[in-house]
Amino acid sequence: MVYTIITVRGSMKINRQEVAHRELVEFENEGELIKMKAQKDAFLIWGHAFLFNEPIMLQGFFVMNSEAEIRQAYVDYQNGKFGVWRE
16 A cells, blocks of 8 residues: 655654655555644645556546657647547
């Protein structure tokens, strides 16, 4: 299991590690306590998941496996292949 923490606002210490504003922290924690302390007023997003074991690319609102797939997704979107808004 991999735990992910993203600080959206503020700064924190997580297991004695400084985590700044808009910083992503990924770590494995096998049954240990996770100690968090806000350095300033902070807002964070906490998640956990299994590793994908494949490349992941993120751009805009698309998540794919390669830059070529991202480009193709934008082309498909612009050509209406994801649907269109009707009034």
